[in-house]
Amino acid sequence: MQQEVRNRKRKDLIFALAGLFSLVFAICTLLVLVLDLWTTGFGRIDYNFLTSFPSRFPAKAGILSAWVGSLCVMLVTAFVAIPIGIAAGVYLEEYAPKNWLTTIIELNITNLAGIPSITFGLMALGLFVYKLQLGQSILTAGLTLALLILPIIIVTTRESIRAIPGTIREAAYAMGASKWQMIQHHLLPYSAGGIITGVIISLSRAIGETAPLITIGALTFIAFLPTSPILHEAPFISFQWLKDSFTVLPIQMFNWVSRPQAEFHVNAAATGLILLLLTLVMNGIAIAIRYRFRKKIKW
Amino acid sequence: MTFVELLIGSFLSKHGIKGVFMTRASLKAIGRHIDLQILATSLLALLILLLTVKVYAQSPIIKIDGSSTVFPITEAMAEEFQTSKKGAVKVTVGISGTGGGFKKFCRGEIDIQDASRPIDAKEMEACKKAGIKYFELPVAYDALVVVVNPKADWVTAVTVEELKKMWEPAAQGKITKWNQVNPKWPDQPLKLYGPGADSGTFDYFTEAAVGKAKSSRGDYTASEDDNTIVTGVATDKYSIGYFGMSYYTENQKKLKAIAIINPKTLKPVMATKDTVEKGEYQPFSRPLFIYVSESSYKKPEVKEFVTFYLQSANQLVPEVKYIGLPEKAYKLGEEHLTKSKLGTKFGGHSEVGLKIEDLMKREGTL
Numbered sequence: 001m002q003q004e005v006r007n008r009k010r011k012d013l014i015f016a017l018a019g020l021f022s023l024v025f026a027i028c029t030l031l032v033l034v035l036d037l038w039t040t041g042f043g044r045i046d047y048n049f050l051t052s053f054p055s056r057f058p059a060k061a062g063i064l065s066a067w068v069g070s071l072c073v074m075l076v077t078a079f080v081a082i083p084i085g086i087a088a089g090v091y092l093e094e095y096a097p098k099n100w101l102t103t104i105i106e107l108n109i110t111n112l113a114g115i116p117s118i119t120f121g122l123m124a125l126g127l128f129v130y131k132l133q134l135g136q137s138i139l140t141a142g143l144t145l146a147l148l149i150l151p152i153i154i155v156t157t158r159e160s161i162r163a164i165p166g167t168i169r170e171a172a173y174a175m176g177a178s179k180w181q182m183i184q185h186h187l188l189p190y191s192a193g194g195i196i197t198g199v200i201i202s203l204s205r206a207i208g209e210t211a212p213l214i215t216i217g218a219l220t221f222i223a224f225l226p227t228s229p230i231l232h233e234a235p236f237i238s239f240q241w242l243k244d245s246f247t248v249l250p251i252q253m254f255n256w257v258s259r260p261q262a263e264f265h266v267n268a269a270a271t272g273l274i275l276l277l278l279t280l281v282m283n284g285i286a287i288a289i290r291y292r293f294r295k296k297i298k299w
Numbered sequence: 300m301t302f303v304e305l306l307i308g309s310f311l312s313k314h315g316i317k318g319v320f321m322t323r324a325s326l327k328a329i330g331r332h333i334d335l336q337i338l339a340t341s342l343l344a345l346l347i348l349l350l351t352v353k354v355y356a357q358s359p360i361i362k363i364d365g366s367s368t369v370f371p372i373t374e375a376m377a378e379e380f381q382t383s384k385k386g387a388v389k390v391t392v393g394i395s396g397t398g399g400g401f402k403k404f405c406r407g408e409i410d411i412q413d414a415s416r417p418i419d420a421k422e423m424e425a426c427k428k429a430g431i432k433y434f435e436l437p438v439a440y441d442a443l444v445v446v447v448n449p450k451a452d453w454v455t456a457v458t459v460e461e462l463k464k465m466w467e468p469a470a471q472g473k474i475t476k477w478n479q480v481n482p483k484w485p486d487q488p489l490k491l492y493g494p495g496a497d498s499g500t501f502d503y504f505t506e507a508a509v510g511k512a513k514s515s516r517g518d519y520t521a522s523e524d525d526n527t528i529v530t531g532v533a534t535d536k537y538s539i540g541y542f543g544m545s546y547y548t549e550n551q552k553k554l555k556a557i558a559i560i561n562p563k564t565l566k567p568v569m570a571t572k573d574t575v576e577k578g579e580y581q582p583f584s585r586p587l588f589i590y591v592s593e594s595s596y597k598k599p600e601v602k603e604f605v606t607f608y609l610q611s612a613n614q615l616v617p618e619v620k621y622i623g624l625p626e627k628a629y630k631l632g633e634e635h636l637t638k639s640k641l642g643t644k645f646g647g648h649s650e651v652g653l654k655i656e657d658l659m660k661r662e663g664t665l
Contacts, residue, residue, distance in 0.1 A: 056375040217364075217403075219392065220392060245391050257524065260526070260545045
């Protein structure tokens with residue numbers, strides 16, 4: 001009997017140690033990576049680095065066109081993916097009848113979330129660049145990344161909605177609310193925390209994507225910014241920037257890494273650090289939002 | 300009630316939607332959403348503001364794509380050109396590789412193509428079908444350097460035959476030790492590093508060493524990033540690899556370049572600016588090109604850029620660590636443009652061991 005208990009306790013200890021080891025291993029790898037980037041790249045980051053265009057002189061080169069490009073692409077991605085993703089998620093969870101067709105659709109969406117990103121790039125090259133003639137533009141890139149993160153947003157939306165107790169729905173109906181009112185006034189506000197977290201995490205995945213953008217033909221050397229969306233004469237707003245060529249942070253980084261000069265490798269490390277920082281900030285915002293919404297919900 | 304809630308309420312009632320379901324509570328709920336929207340909109344406004352910094356008016360764009368080997372030269376040209384034009388002309392440069400670039404070039408998607416080898420027969424065919432005519436302009440020399448680990452003291456020079464023995468397709472799985480290539484070399488594993496099959500460097504090396512472009516053994520460590528080859532050879536005593544000269548110049552302490560026995564003079568020659576210019580470093584020095592589409596050349600900005608390219612080459616090419624062509628070659632290039640001498644001088648395949656001036660005198664074919 002005592003032997004048995006000792007055995008179980010030993011197994012418990014072994015599992016705890018294995019878990020701890022896995023954790024330390026994961027953290028250490030990340031830490032080494034970040035430290036390496038930090039020691040090589042941090043000294044390079046200054047105001048000029050953020051406000052200069054790429055150059056053949058490593059010391060003069062900057063990432064202005066890259067980070068502006070990244071932001072513009074993310075803007076398009078967010079504009080397209082968030083409404084469509086949330087609406088599709090709500091529909092699938094609340095409206096869609098449960099039959100074999102919806103089951104197949106659901107299965108496919110879950111599958112899409114795991115497809116290698118380069119496949120999306122190839123699809124976008126055929127569809128957006130050649131069929132729809134959108135060119136190698138910010139719009140094409142934004143749409144491509146939107147498609148890439150759409151499944152993630154749909155899945156997280158559904159998960160967050162599903163977590164709301166059925167009694168809430170019934171209470172709303174009992175008060176005479178229509179289905180849309182119930183969704184609008186109850187489901188969406190209560191699940192907003194989860195949905196927004198999912199959205200931001202998927203956006204921070206999209207910002208680091210390189211492969212699909214290279215496939216659609218994103219460029220490497222861009223020493224100008226997209227056209228201004230604000231004009232000085234009527235109609236004051238311009239969407240020309242959507243059709244402009246662009247580069248993004250990961251592509252700029254990739255280009256510098258493959259150069260022979262060590263000074264360019266330092267630039268690449270600095271760019272990596274900025275990208276890491278951006279992802280960290282985005283994930284931080286996600287955590288803060290989730291916390292705020294969780295606190296607000298009082299059932 | 301916040302201002303926004305009032306606004307929504309008045310908006311809805313104005314459009315005939317009576318306040319039946321606009322209870323205070325539901326307005327609050329909408330208001331909560333609106334707060335988020337305000338947050339989002341203000342963030343957006345901020346972004347848009349950011350984007351307006353330093354923006355140029357609508358200006359013509361010159362699109363360039365192609366070889367990553369030629370990229371540093373074209374990048375320098377694009378940088379200087381845009382500075383001198385103060386943003387009146389935009390230049391974009393991509394790195395799809397020589398092969399990938401030619402595909403775009405022959406579809407008419409780009410104005411100028413960077414190429415680390417001459418256009419090949421298939422690409423000529425594609426361009427012809429699409430009706431794309433082009434100028435072929437050599438812009439610089441590059442040398443392929445064969446490198447070994449600094450501890451590899453047994454080898455200082457190789458012949459082209461030895462390289463062929465190492466790299467030809469027949470060597471796959473068979474030539475695995477140094478002494479199988481040359482009995483004087485040690486009985487140790489031979490580890491090969493080289494660029495991947497999409498690169499023009501690979502095409503040229505196989506053409507020069509094996510005799511047929513793209514004909515290489517497959518069981519070597521291939522990388523599209525030459526720095527991987529540098530690291531590979533620098534850390535492995537029994538390795539050998541090849542890449543463009545600039546990667547060697549930047550890593551001289553980590554690597555040892557070996558001399559190539561010139562097939563004609565039978566003398567070992569190291570890759571230097573001097574030996575490349577004199578045409579002694581053979582067969583591994585090669586010209587780099589830009590291809591300019593004829594229809595694009597009719598645009599004034601492209602014409603201006605190409606002229607700028609040829610006239611600044613003597614100053615900018617050495618700056619980015621490539622070897623410039625003789626002044627005469629650039630002059631001949633300009634002449635080709637003004638006299639509209641179109642087409643390639645190679646007829647669809649690389650030629651090894653050419654003097655650039657002789658090359659330029661040939662008639663081009665499309």
